[in-house]
Amino acid sequence: MPTPRLEVSHIVKEFGGRRVVDDVSLLVMPGQVTCLLGPSGCGKSTTLRMIAGVESLDRGAIVVDGELVCDGRQQLPPEERNIGLMFQDFALFPHLTVAQNVAFGLKGRKVTDRVHDLLAKVGMTAHTNDYPHQLSGGEQQRVALARALAPKPRIMLMDEPFSGLDDRLRDDIRDETLAVLKDEGTAVLLVTHEPAEAMRMADEIALMRDGKIVQRGAPYNIYNAPVDIDAAAFFSDINVIQGEVRGALTETPFGQFLAPGVPDGTAVDIVIRPQHIKIDFDRGGRGPHPTPEDGTAARGVVKRARFMGSSSLVEFRMDYDGSILKAVVPSVFLPKPDMPLWLMIRRDRCFVFPRKAAAA
Numbered sequence: 001m002p003t004p005r006l007e008v009s010h011i012v013k014e015f016g017g018r019r020v021v022d023d024v025s026l027l028v029m030p031g032q033v034t035c036l037l038g039p040s041g042c043g044k045s046t047t048l049r050m051i052a053g054v055e056s057l058d059r060g061a062i063v064v065d066g067e068l069v070c071d072g073r074q075q076l077p078p079e080e081r082n083i084g085l086m087f088q089d090f091a092l093f094p095h096l097t098v099a100q101n102v103a104f105g106l107k108g109r110k111v112t113d114r115v116h117d118l119l120a121k122v123g124m125t126a127h128t129n130d131y132p133h134q135l136s137g138g139e140q141q142r143v144a145l146a147r148a149l150a151p152k153p154r155i156m157l158m159d160e161p162f163s164g165l166d167d168r169l170r171d172d173i174r175d176e177t178l179a180v181l182k183d184e185g186t187a188v189l190l191v192t193h194e195p196a197e198a199m200r201m202a203d204e205i206a207l208m209r210d211g212k213i214v215q216r217g218a219p220y221n222i223y224n225a226p227v228d229i230d231a232a233a234f235f236s237d238i239n240v241i242q243g244e245v246r247g248a249l250t251e252t253p254f255g256q257f258l259a260p261g262v263p264d265g266t267a268v269d270i271v272i273r274p275q276h277i278k279i280d281f282d283r284g285g286r287g288p289h290p291t292p293e294d295g296t297a298a299r300g301v302v303k304r305a306r307f308m309g310s311s312s313l314v315e316f317r318m319d320y321d322g323s324i325l326k327a328v329v330p331s332v333f334l335p336k337p338d339m340p341l342w343l344m345i346r347r348d349r350c351f352v353f354p355r356k357a358a359a360a
């Protein structure tokens with residue numbers, strides 16, 4: 001196995017007695033993009049700042065390319081860690097040209113070649129002699145990326161680097177940035193609170209909550225096998241159907257759901273994303289036949305339907321208890337309020353979690 005570029009072991013940080021980073025461990029391999037994803041205030045930036053060396057740590061260790069850069073006792077200064085940084089409020093030097101910005105801090109005979117090469121990679125060759133104020137936000141971002149990559153950092157730390165850009169531009173810049181980082185073989189740790197950004201960028205997502213990493217894995221796995229209801233809800237709207245386990249099964253208006261290994265009498269939440277609810281017609285009140293994949297159908301009436309462009313979001317009031325369930329369907333279908341329809345839940349797309357005790 002190659003040496004990890006970044007190895008973070010059990011780091012802890014407290015501010016005023018409050019633990020904001022609680023036993024975080026991470027591993028980033030060369031050429032890999034890991035996203036630290038979580039809600040505002042969960043400790044993502046503090047983790048990044050400890051790795052960069054601008055924040056001390058209380059406990060744990062950080063190793064870069066096999067070299068210990070800090071533990072509770074010793075600490076290599078930020079400039080000696082060979083770590084590149086890119087933040088949302090990246091600032092180019094206003095009095096330097098694009099090429100001078102990228103060359104800043106580089107030494108040696110090959111600087112011009114490296115600057116040329118990087119500006120070509122980020123598609124900014126035509127702007128070599130422009131000043132930052134002559135560039136758009138996206139162009140400045142490209143230059144910032146070239147500047148951060150110029151000293152060939154072993155690791156690139158990025159903290160919400162795209163949040164200052166508008167939506168369309170952001171998608172393009174994300175993809176371009178990823179291509180350049182992969183091409184350079186840099187290990188990347190990117191902090192974001194946006195699940196869509198993490199899923200688009202990451203080889204691996206580390207999901208963080210209250211200072212802890214609660215789940216890690218490839219985007220596909222994290223999305224499709226969340227560890228708990230909050231992890232599921234972080235990635236999309238969810239529907240929750242409540243039940244109780246009897247003989248490893250939970251009986252609901254949608255038929256039975258398997259709950260293997262869950263003791264009898266346990267209250268469970270059956271979680272389903274709106275895009276995984278199937279809809280069928282009323283057929284004079286008969287509805288569809290039950291199938292092994294979809295179980296029993298339950299009837300609801302449309303409360304509200306909203307056109308969302310490529311999809312429609314439909315809210316149903318369910319006949320069985322008046323609760324509301326949401327479904328996302330292709331936008332060719334936009335049912336009228338009060339229309340009765342039948343809903344089914346795909347067994348391979350739902351999650352069954354023992355219900356958490358309510359917070360005191």
Ligand SMILES: Nc1ncnc2c1ncn2[C@@H]1O[C@H](COP(=O)(O)OP(=O)(O)OP(=O)(O)O)[C@@H](O)[C@H]1O
Binds near residue numbers: 039041
């Ligand atoms: N220097 C500091 N002194 C005291 N508290 C701090 C300090 N830095 C961060 N915190 C607190 O630590 C917690 C975690 O902050 P952090 O910036 O790491 O979170 P985050 O997940 O990056 O959130 P955001 O996305 O909003 O930046 C917050 O409650 C914050 O107020």
